[in-house]
Amino acid sequence: MSGTAHAGGSRAGMRKELPEHFKAYRHVWVFMEYEHGAIHPVSLELLGEGRKLADRLGGELAGVALGGDHGQMIEVANAAFAHGADVTYITAEPVLAHYRNEPYTRAMTELVNTYKPEILLLGATVLGRDLAGSVATTLLTGLTADCTELAIDAERSLAATRPTFGGSLLCTIHTLNVRPQMATVRPRVMSMPKADPQRTGRIVEHRLDLREEDIVTKVLRFLPDRDSNKAQLAYADIVVAGGLGLRSAENFQLVRNLAEVLGGEWGGSRPLVQKGWITADRQIGQTGRTIRPRLYIAAGISGAIQHRVGVEGADLIVAINTDPTAPIFDFAHLGIVADATEFLPILTDTFRKRLSVNRLAG
Amino acid sequence: MHIVVCIKQVPDSAQIRVHPVHNTIMRQGVPTIINPYDLFALEEALRLRDRLGGAVTVLTMGPPMAEDSLRKALTFGADRAVLLTDRFFAGSDTLATSYALSMAIQKIGESWGTPDVVFTGKQTIDGDTAQVGPGIARRLGLNQLTYVSAIGAVDLAARTIEVSRRAEGGVQELATRLPALITVLEGTSEIRRGRLADALRAARAEVTVWNAAQAGITEMTKCGLRGSPTVVKNVFAPKGRATKASLLDTREKTPGELAEAMMARIFDALPGIEGDLLAHAAQY
Numbered sequence: 001m002s003g004t005a006h007a008g009g010s011r012a013g014m015r016k017e018l019p020e021h022f023k024a025y026r027h028v029w030v031f032m033e034y035e036h037g038a039i040h041p042v043s044l045e046l047l048g049e050g051r052k053l054a055d056r057l058g059g060e061l062a063g064v065a066l067g068g069d070h071g072q073m074i075e076v077a078n079a080a081f082a083h084g085a086d087v088t089y090i091t092a093e094p095v096l097a098h099y100r101n102e103p104y105t106r107a108m109t110e111l112v113n114t115y116k117p118e119i120l121l122l123g124a125t126v127l128g129r130d131l132a133g134s135v136a137t138t139l140l141t142g143l144t145a146d147c148t149e150l151a152i153d154a155e156r157s158l159a160a161t162r163p164t165f166g167g168s169l170l171c172t173i174h175t176l177n178v179r180p181q182m183a184t185v186r187p188r189v190m191s192m193p194k195a196d197p198q199r200t201g202r203i204v205e206h207r208l209d210l211r212e213e214d215i216v217t218k219v220l221r222f223l224p225d226r227d228s229n230k231a232q233l234a235y236a237d238i239v240v241a242g243g244l245g246l247r248s249a250e251n252f253q254l255v256r257n258l259a260e261v262l263g264g265e266w267g268g269s270r271p272l273v274q275k276g277w278i279t280a281d282r283q284i285g286q287t288g289r290t291i292r293p294r295l296y297i298a299a300g301i302s303g304a305i306q307h308r309v310g311v312e313g314a315d316l317i318v319a320i321n322t323d324p325t326a327p328i329f330d331f332a333h334l335g336i337v338a339d340a341t342e343f344l345p346i347l348t349d350t351f352r353k354r355l356s357v358n359r360l361a362g
Numbered sequence: 363m364h365i366v367v368c369i370k371q372v373p374d375s376a377q378i379r380v381h382p383v384h385n386t387i388m389r390q391g392v393p394t395i396i397n398p399y400d401l402f403a404l405e406e407a408l409r410l411r412d413r414l415g416g417a418v419t420v421l422t423m424g425p426p427m428a429e430d431s432l433r434k435a436l437t438f439g440a441d442r443a444v445l446l447t448d449r450f451f452a453g454s455d456t457l458a459t460s461y462a463l464s465m466a467i468q469k470i471g472e473s474w475g476t477p478d479v480v481f482t483g484k485q486t487i488d489g490d491t492a493q494v495g496p497g498i499a500r501r502l503g504l505n506q507l508t509y510v511s512a513i514g515a516v517d518l519a520a521r522t523i524e525v526s527r528r529a530e531g532g533v534q535e536l537a538t539r540l541p542a543l544i545t546v547l548e549g550t551s552e553i554r555r556g557r558l559a560d561a562l563r564a565a566r567a568e569v570t571v572w573n574a575a576q577a578g579i580t581e582m583t584k585c586g587l588r589g590s591p592t593v594v595k596n597v598f599a600p601k602g603r604a605t606k607a608s609l610l611d612t613r614e615k616t617p618g619e620l621a622e623a624m625m626a627r628i629f630d631a632l633p634g635i636e637g638d639l640l641a642h643a644a645q646y
């Protein structure tokens with residue numbers, strides 16, 4: 001009943017004129033996700049998208065920096081300015097040192113209620129989703145998750161497009177009668193804007209009256225992932241992936257071999273996760289990682305819509321498949337009808353030779 | 363302890379087809395299943411009950427036929443099932459859904475004891491938003507624990523719970539107080555095979571069915587379409603790329619020649635990548 005069930009249903013009483021109380025809500029905000037000393041790249045990607053929306057609305061673009069250390073938040077603000085923000089709201093308080101739902105929800109809703117943004121964007125990361133859901137419910141506003149496209153329509157309303165029904169369709173969702181309009185976007189769905197280190201902006205400091213004693217949830221420990229490469233898949237320049245066409249877990253090694261020679265990352269389609277050939281963090285597609293590499297090579301992958309939406313941002317998609325009618329050839333740029341278990345080793349050798357020959361020559 | 367698990371009946375989206383001309387969902391004959399992510403939540407709930415004693419109540423909001431999924435949950439070992447169904451709920455987005463469910467959970471608390479933990483799945487496969495769990499937590503003032511991969515020490519007397527949750531780049535171990543809302547990460551624990559005794563019991567069990575009024579919901583403006591700030595304005599099929607892949611001609615060529623041709627085409631299409639590859643290779 002929830003979610004997409006009302007697809008297509010239009011609603012009586014939709015307003016054409018912007019109501020008076022909406023006019024207090026101006027500008028586009030991007031939550032700057034900052035953890036363990038680093039800004040999540042998705043926040044910078046969102047600034048690129050937010051810039052376009054703000055220009056369209058004739059408003060400002062703002063970053064929101066929440067954290068424990070004021071100096072770090074100034075750095076976050078500078079990165080936000082370099083990537084297109086005009087303003088950064090900073091709340092630096094000890095209770096915000098590590099992400100926890102309660103103080104972050106408090107900080108965010110307080111900022112929104114004080115400065116009233118028209119649009120609030122967050123990354124659809126683990127942290128962003130945890131926060132967005134509580135902020136939207138606290139503000140009793142709409143939240144559209146995992147958007148793939150954001151635009152402003154003729155009525156000044158945010159048109160947020162997202163996949164629905166397992167990715168087989170797209171739908172455009174609007175938030176009526178409430179502000180701010182909230183949306184999340186997955187990493188790598190939007191492209192990274194060029195940074196301009198000369199750009200500067202205004203900083204607005206906001207204190208939060210919240211002490212550690214007031215917060216029920218405590219962080220006991222943080223255990224970083226051992227394999228530090230794991231998170232890299234989404235941001236890799238080159239990705240080689242395999243699907244069921246490889247026929248066995250042993251054959252998957254062929255994918256890893258090519259990835260290694262190319263200095264890239266490797267991943268696979270969802271059935272391989274279900275079969276236990278690869279771990280879930282290597283899954284590419286709608287319910288796995290979205291990738292945006294320069295080069296994507298898919299071996300033995302049919303190209304189902306759920307896979308396709310995760311790879312369409314690649315500059316060059318190369319497919320190896322025995323079936324000339326496989327859907328992957330509908331969106332790949334370059335392909336070969338061949339048995340991947342035979343062709344992958346030969347392709348790997350070809351690259352290896354070229355790269356080592358040239359190295360000796362150079 | 364009393365545990366509530368929210369499950370949703372969803373169309374098996376692996377079997378959904380889109381009408382090629384009208385762009386409409388062809389639901390006919392598509393079987394419904396319990397949202398796969400909710401089964402992980404149910405299993406964690408059952409384990410917690412087995413560990414500490416108490417009862418598990420499963421709750422769903424949906425059309426009358428959603429009773430099937432509740433009965434299924436009973437065969438796995440849930441103790442009690444509640445179906446929240448009313449035409450007023452039709453068209454609910456996540457805000458309206460979390461409102462209705464939180465009201466029902468409150469009513470469940472009044473009827474059978476305040477829940478110590480509420481479980482939801484990580485997300486649904488049809489709505490796919492991962493928002494309903496946090497929405498319920500917020501509305502009921504439960505401490506929110508999302509993407510939980512393991513439940514550690516629970517002290518019912520001190521009202522504390524420790525969990526591990528998947529965070530960006532690692533695992534975060536948290537301690538908080540009960541009552542809490544937990545959304546369960548997939549792959550934590552496969553759903554058990556129900557015992558015969560539970561299957562027999564499930565077949566005969568009463569499912570409690572509540573309409574809005576019976577669940578104590580009086581503010582109908584917070585339900586269904588009226589209570590949903592978001593509106594779907596347009597549904598459409600993804601655009602295809604205009605041109606298909608350019609296929610290498612495999613006739614009268616050796617695999618080696620084909621691989622050479624593919625490499626050349628890749629270098630052609632991506633100026634600069636050859637240099638980058640060489641730079642990378644040089645490091646090894």
Ligand SMILES: Cc1cc2nc3c(=O)[nH]c(=O)nc-3n(C[C@H](O)[C@H](O)[C@H](O)COP(=O)(O)OP(=O)(O)OC[C@H]3O[C@@H](n4cnc5c(N)ncnc54)[C@H](O)[C@@H]3O)c2cc1C
Nearest residue numbers: 243244245269270285286287288300301302306322323340
């Ligand atoms: C809600 C939902 C979410 C989903 N999310 C994802 C997701 O995030 N990511 C994802 O990938 N999938 C996802 N799926 C699954 C998706 O629908 C497909 O089932 C899946 O992508 C298919 O995987 P595959 O291409 O490896 O296998 P198949 O579809 O079985 O394709 C195998 C391909 O290999 C080819 N082949 C066979 N032998 C060879 C050979 N020797 N050499 C070369 N080619 C060969 C075949 O011609 C075929 O095209 C999702 C599904 C649902 C319902």
Ligand SMILES: Nc1ncnc2c1ncn2[C@@H]1O[C@H](COP(=O)(O)O)[C@@H](O)[C@H]1O
Nearest residue numbers: 368423482483485486489491492493494
């Ligand atoms: N109609 C519903 N009835 C019961 N539980 C639901 C319903 N909709 C969502 N949920 C729960 O909320 C979780 C997240 O759903 P969603 O926000 O739609 O991705 C699901 O895994 C379910 O546990």
